[in-house]
Amino acid sequence: MRLLLVEDDRLLAxxxxxxxxxxxxxxxxxxxxxxxxxxxxxxxxRVAILDLGLPDGNGLDVLRRWRASKANxxxxxxxxxxxxxxxxxxxxxxxxxxxxxxxxxxxxIARLNAIVRRSEGRMQSSVKAGHFELDxxxxxxxxEDGSEQSxxxxxxxxxxxxxxxxxxxxxxxxxxxxxxxxxxxxTENVIEAYIRRLRKLVGAKTIATRRGQGYLFDDTV
Numbered sequence: 001m002r003l004l005l006v007e008d009d010r011l012l013a014x015x016x017x018x019x020x021x022x023x024x025x026x027x028x029x030x031x032x033x034x035x036x037x038x039x040x041x042x043x044x045x046r047v048a049i050l051d052l053g054l055p056d057g058n059g060l061d062v063l064r065r066w067r068a069s070k071a072n073x074x075x076x077x078x079x080x081x082x083x084x085x086x087x088x089x090x091x092x093x094x095x096x097x098x099x100x101x102x103x104x105x106x107x108x109i110a111r112l113n114a115i116v117r118r119s120e121g122r123m124q125s126s127v128k129a130g131h132f133e134l135d136x137x138x139x140x141x142x143x144e145d146g147s148e149q150s151x152x153x154x155x156x157x158x159x160x161x162x163x164x165x166x167x168x169x170x171x172x173x174x175x176x177x178x179x180x181x182x183x184x185x186x187t188e189n190v191i192e193a194y195i196r197r198l199r200k201l202v203g204a205k206t207i208a209t210r211r212g213q214g215y216l217f218d219d220t221v
Contacts, residue, residue: 001116001157002178004048005029006036006062007078008055016049016105023109024139024156028181033057040066044177045073047116049108050095052079052086060093067094074115078108120164129163130219132202136160141201149201154179158194162207166219169210 003020007013008031017027028043030036033054040048040062048066052059063075074096079086087098096115099108113125113136127134131144139156141149151159161178162170172188180186195215199207205221 001046001160002026002028002044002181003112004036004039004043004045006033006049006054006059007031007051008053009051016108019105020109020112021153024136024153024160025112026157026179026181028183031055033059033062036062037065040071040073041069043182044174045071046178047074047076047112047119049076049078049112052077052090060089063090063093063095074119076108076111076115078103127160127163129166129217130206130221132163132206134160134163143201154194155198158191159198162215162217166217169213169216171214174214 001024003025005013005017005020005027007016007029010031013029013031017029020027028039030039031054033056036050036054050059050063054062059077059079063077066075075094076097076099077090077095078099078101080101090098096118097111099111117123117125125136127136133142134140134156135142138148139151139153141151141159143149157179158175161175172191175191176186176188179191195207203221206218208216208218210216
């Protein structure tokens with residue numbers, strides 16, 4: 001799941017990115033309002049963390065630009081400001097949640113997962129499709145017989161992407177966008193290799209290939 005982190009504190013951003021990647025997110029980071037606007041409008045993010053106090057502008061203006069350009073991914077505002085009016089202004093501008101600094105990383109990740117779940121129309125911290133259930137907290141896959149299979153970070157991100165929209169065909173390019181950040185340069189062969197590994201878990205028919213189009217998770221098998 002691809003995430004945009006807009007934070008000008010380099011140490012905080014680096015530490016957060018590391019923790020978010022462990023939690024199953026593919027993270028792009030920027031410290032400026034200008035770049036944040038461009039990335040939010042051009043890239044396919046599932047969620048964003050947005051600091052209000054940026055060196056070249058106000059995070060609320062960034063959020064307003066995103067919403068005006070129909071960039072509708074969920075946004076969690078992260079800021080040192082604790083005034084209630086800032087919270088109200090952020091929510092009015094289109095934010096989905098608000099967290100003031102200092103904060104616990106565990107709470108941040110829990111809030112992110114919650115707003116993503118709401119955006120996908122589900123309430124539980126798991127993704128169910130067909131005979132399988134993906135646990136976001138444990139990054140594991142519950143099989144039809146009740147057994148549980150641990151997943152690597154990339155396996156988890158790929159399976160979550162496919163299972164979150166069963167029956168939807170994802171191209172290799174779309175999957176790569178969700179699995180890797182802008183600093184990584186994987187090849188399409190990497191996607192094929194992970195698809196083969198996941199098929200060993202869920203079955204070749206469950207992750208179906210649409211020739212010339214991509215892959216889909218078939219929850220009717």
